[in-house]
Every structure is written in C-alpha cells, then in structure tokens.
Amino acid sequence: MERVLVTGGAGFVGANFVHHLVGRTTADVTVLDKLTYAASEASLAGLPPDRVRLVVGDVADQTAVDPLVASHDAVVHFAAESHNDNSLTDPGPFVHTNLIGTFTLLEAVRKHDKRLHHVSTDEVYGDLELDDPKRFTEDTPYNPSSPYSASKAGSDHLVRAWVRSFGVRATVSNCSNNYGPWQHVEKFIPRQITNVIDGIRPKLYGSGENVRDWIHADDHSSAVLAILERGRVGETYLIGADGEKNNLEVVRLILKLMGRPEDDFDHVNDRVGHDLRYAIESGKLRQELGWQPQFRDFESGLADTIRWYREHEDWWRPHKDRTEAAYALKGQ
Numbered sequence: 001m002e003r004v005l006v007t008g009g010a011g012f013v014g015a016n017f018v019h020h021l022v023g024r025t026t027a028d029v030t031v032l033d034k035l036t037y038a039a040s041e042a043s044l045a046g047l048p049p050d051r052v053r054l055v056v057g058d059v060a061d062q063t064a065v066d067p068l069v070a071s072h073d074a075v076v077h078f079a080a081e082s083h084n085d086n087s088l089t090d091p092g093p094f095v096h097t098n099l100i101g102t103f104t105l106l107e108a109v110r111k112h113d114k115r116l117h118h119v120s121t122d123e124v125y126g127d128l129e130l131d132d133p134k135r136f137t138e139d140t141p142y143n144p145s146s147p148y149s150a151s152k153a154g155s156d157h158l159v160r161a162w163v164r165s166f167g168v169r170a171t172v173s174n175c176s177n178n179y180g181p182w183q184h185v186e187k188f189i190p191r192q193i194t195n196v197i198d199g200i201r202p203k204l205y206g207s208g209e210n211v212r213d214w215i216h217a218d219d220h221s222s223a224v225l226a227i228l229e230r231g232r233v234g235e236t237y238l239i240g241a242d243g244e245k246n247n248l249e250v251v252r253l254i255l256k257l258m259g260r261p262e263d264d265f266d267h268v269n270d271r272v273g274h275d276l277r278y279a280i281e282s283g284k285l286r287q288e289l290g291w292q293p294q295f296r297d298f299e300s301g302l303a304d305t306i307r308w309y310r311e312h313e314d315w316w317r318p319h320k321d322r323t324e325a326a327y328a329l330k331g332q
Contacts, residue, residue: 001025001115001228005072007032007059007105008039008079012183013119013175013217015043017076020221022047032068033079034058034097042315043182059101062108069108074115076228077105080155082121083186084148085330088272091147098151099158106162109170116170117228118159122213122238123149124174127275130209135281136174138236145273156236163234171231173224175239176280179301180217181308185316186323189302192251192265193309194320196258203332206270208248211277215241216301219293223282226289240280241293243301250302257303268332 004021008014009031018029031054033039041054057064059079069075079101081087081094102118109116125136126143142157144150162168179189192202223239231237245253252262285291295301309316 001027001073003028003030003072005030005032005068005075007075007077007101009033010035010039010041010043010054011078012038012043012187013178013220014078015182016180016217017078017221017224018044018052019047020218021225022051024225028052030055030068030072032057032059032064036081037319038083038184038186040182040315060096060104062104065104066108066111069105069114070112072114074117074228075105075109076224077102077116077118080152082148084146085271087146087148087151091151094147094151098148098155102155102158106158106168110162110166110168113169115228116159116168117224117231118155118170118172119224120156120172120174121149121152122174122176122240122278122280123275124153124156125278128277128279130211130277132277135279136238137281138238138284145275169233171227171233172236173227173239174236175220175223176213176215176241176243176278178217178220179214180305181312182315183217184323185320186326188247189250189254189305190309190316191323192254193258193306194316196254196260197310197313198320202251202254202265203268203327204247204251204265205268205274205332207267208251209246209276210274211244211246211279213240213279214243214245214250214298214301215239215293216295216304219295222294223285223291226291227285230289232288237285237289238280238282239285240282241295243298244279245298253299253302254306257299257306269330
C-alpha cells in the first residue's frame with residue numbers, strides 16, 4: 001500500500017496513527033479532516049511534507065471523498081464525532097459524521113474497489129457490571145447507550161453489510177479507551193493532567209467507580225496497522241491492552257505522578273447514562289496477527305502522557321479556557 005487515505009487524521013487517534021504510519025512504513029499519506037474543534041493541523045506538525053498532505057473536507061461530502069478514494073490504495077476511517085456529553089446535547093453531528101460519513105465512504109470504496117479499515121469503539125457493546133468478570137469479545141451483542149455509541153454501532157453494521165452485500169474489502173476494529181499525545185483537553189485524562197499543571201484540582205464524575213480499559217494511542221495505532229496489513233477481510237478485531245482502571249484510580253495516579261496528594265481532587269455531578277465498565281478481550285488480534293502492546297504497564301504509559309502534555313503546552317493551551325468554561329456551565 002503505497003498511498004493511504006486517513007479520514008479524521010488530524011484528530012486524536014487519527015493523528016497518532018498518521019505519525020505511526022509515517023514512522024514505520026514508506027507509504028504516502030493523505031489526511032481528510034473537517035478540522036472541527038477536536039482536530040488540529042498542529043497535530044500533524046513535524047511530519048515530512050513530501051509524504052503527508054492535509055485535505056480539509058467532510059467525510060460525508062461525496063464530491064470530496066470520491067476522488068480521494070480513487071487515488072489511494074487503502075482507506076483507514078477514523079473520522080467520527082466521539083464525545084458522549086456532546087452527543088447528549090446535540091446528536092445531529094454524530095448521525096451526520098458517523099453514519100452518513102461512513103455510508104459515503106463505503107460507496108466510494110465500493111465503486112473503486114479499495115481496501116478499507118473502519119475504526120470503532122467498545123462503547124457499541126454498552127457496559128458491564130462492575131463485579132462481572134466477563135469482557136467484550138467479537139461476539140458480544142451490541143447494546144449502545146448514548147447517541148454517540150448508537151451512531152458508531154450503526155456505522156459498524158453498515159460496514160459489515162457492504163462487505164456481505166457488495167464484496168467491499170473491509171475490516172472493523174473496536175478499541176477500548178485511548179490516552180496519549182494530541183488528545184483534546186475536554187477528555188478525561190488530558191483534562192486532569194492540564195488541570196494539575198494549572199494548579200486546579202482534578203474533577204471526578206460521581207464516586208469514580210466507573211471502569212475503563214485504557215490503551216495508549218500508539219498501541220492502538222500499531223494494532224490498526226497490523227489489521228490493515230494482515231487482517232482477514234470481513235473480520236472484526238477487538239483492540240485492548242488489559243488496562244482496566246476505575247476513574248478514581250486514574251485520578252489518584254495522575255496526582256501521584258505529578259507530585260500532588262492523591263486526594264487532591266473534587267467530585268462533580270455524574271454524567272447522564274454513564275456506562276459502568278468496559279473491558280476488552282483482545283485474544284483474537286494477538287493470536288491471529290501476533291500483535292502485542294508496547295505499554296503493558298498503565299503507569300508507564302500515563303507517565304509518558306503526562307510528560308508529553310508538560311512539554312507541549314503550546315498545543316493544548318489555546319483550547320483550555322474555553323473547555324473549562326463549558327464544563328463549568330454544566331457544573332462539572
């Protein structure tokens with residue numbers, strides 16, 4: 001694959017993948033990104049201009065998507081609206097990007113017979129009880145609980161239908177919660193890190209018992225590349241790094257790593273419909289494709305992330321005040 005189109009490649013997980021792809025292959029990369037508030041051209045800074053170009057456009061715009069798909073060997077589809085709170089306030093953009101955008105892309109790869117990898121989330125499966133030993137697998141029934149996760153579930157089903165109905169050469173991955181460089185400060189981990197940098201006490205939803213299965217974005221990127229190169233067409237692969245932590249543990253670890261007392265945080269109102277627990281069983285990915293995460297220890301990955309935010313204040317600072325003002329209006 002000499003030419004790869006990455007939708008949403010200026011957003012958090014997409015930008016990490018573009019950096020990973022450029023560093024580990026010889027492929028030329030085109031990023032198609034709408035550059036919404038959660039994406040930034042600055043996330044692609046430092047990449048070689050002769051190998052990476054940015055096209056500003058909407059993945060749901062057929063006139064923009066079709067010629068780009070036609071001129072590339074493969075497409076990796078990260079473009080998505082992904083903030084649960086925002087989907088509760090205004091579901092419209094989630095339906096537009098996650099459903100109409102995926103449909104538009106599928107029609108283009110169908111027309112031009114291109115390889116597609118569709119990146120999704122474990123939130124399509126709903127949640128698990130806190131004391132349930134089970135994990136999500138590729139066979140877990142879908143049970144989305146928010147407009148965001150419902151729109152991603154719908155996009156997954158569209159991909160599978162186009163594989164079966166039209167022979168589209170696609171794979172799907174559902175990943176657990178990502179953390180790492182270039183993540184917008186509205187998200188849980190970077191929000192707490194940047195709060196501590198600013199001398200503000202971190203904020204914790206409710207009691208903090210909700211569990212997430214954390215994976216460093218670079219490990220997600222290496223898994224997506226493995227699926228793109230070696231995954232079986234029509235298959236779904238779950239991506240996880242055995243990183244289950246409840247939110248209270250994460251906040252306390254951030255405070256510890258940043259030299260603050262581990263109880264130096266505030267509780268805020270819990271989010272409506274807040275899922276209890278996510279947990280990924282990634283055995284299929286590891287056994288079939290030989291993938292393993294680099295950051296097997298969450299603490300080391302978190303320390304690496306804290307270091308990145310300390311060293312890249314110029315990247316996140318322009319968004320911080322506006323983000324905190326929005327949370328303050330909601331009492332969070």
